[in-house]
Amino acid sequence: MSEPAPDPRPAFVLIRPQMGENIGAAARSMLNFGLEHMRVTAPRDGWPNERAVALASGAGRLLDDAMICDTTEAAVADCTFVFATTARNRDLTKPVFTPEAAMAEARKRGARGEKVAVLFGPERTGLENDDIVLANAIVSVPTNPDFASLNLAQCVLLMGYEWRRSDDMPPAMEVELAGTDWATHAEMxxxxVHFEERLDQAGFFWPDARAPAMKLHLRNLWSRLPLTRADVQIFHGMMRQMVRWKDRG
Structure with missing residues (x-):
């Protein structure tokens, strides 16, 4: 019997978090994006934490399963690659990744069987040099330089989102067709032709010398419009009704 494939998901490590509410919100953010490996080092208000449970809102099992450590070293001891999220380099020479690139790299390493961790610093000060020096690379979020600090749970949410995108990136934009399909070229x-006939009857294509160019521009207009079959039927109906109204006059 073959062994199960290693879990490629990174561990999110909260370093010395100060507020239970942020730990709970971080757990909820992680589960939103399919991440379940939480590690917490030296939480200020002790553990377990009722406020963390209250804010987890359905993600309490992440708190139940969380690895609680005394130090950053212990939290990453079994990891092969560690990212540190920080807005400042702190004079340490390291590769700097965007969140998107970091999570793509984490997924590649995880797929190879490596254990990856992402460090998040305490709310008041962020990660210290003693924490960052343990990391292989830095993750820097391109925030407003005049107000760069992110809330702990916000940062976890952002990294979780990028992790999810690195796996199955949804299209940037899509159209949900409500009970119809896109119009075919024949329907367009x-x-x-219907418009040209009716506009011709109305004397729109004048003077005669300009009619071919006007019809060409009109056809080009239709080709640029992403119309559905329902849209086409509405336009046909509009033209038919306009003709009936004209005949009644």
Whole structure:
């Protein structure tokens, strides 16, 4: 019987968090994006923490399973690659990743069987040099330089989002068709012909010398419009109704 594949998901390590509410919110953010390996070092208000449970809102099992450590060294002892999230380099020469690139790298390493961790600093001070020196690389979020500090749970949410995107990135934009399909070229051509016929009857294409160019521009307009079959039927109906109204006059 073959052994199960190693879990590629990184561990999110909260270093000396000060508020239970932020630990709970971080757990909720992690589970939102399918991350379940939480580690916590030296939480200021002790452990377990009722405020963390209250803010976890359904993600309490992450808190139940969280690895509680005394030091950063202990929290990353079994890891092969560690990222440190920080807005400042602190004079340490290290590769600096964007969140997107960091999580793509984490996924590649995890797929190879490596254990990856991401460090998040305490709310008041962020990570100290003694923490950052243990990391292989830094993750820097391109925030406003005049107000760069992120809330702990916000930073966890951002990194979790990028982790999820690195796996199955959804399209940047998509259109949900409500009970219809996109119009075919034949249907668009029939609509164009209908408009040309009715506009011709109305005397729109004048003077005669300009008619070919006007019709060409009109057809080009239709080709730029992403119309559905329902849209095409509405346009046909509009033209038919306009003709009926004209005939009644």
């Amino acid at each position: 051509d029939a609509l164009s």
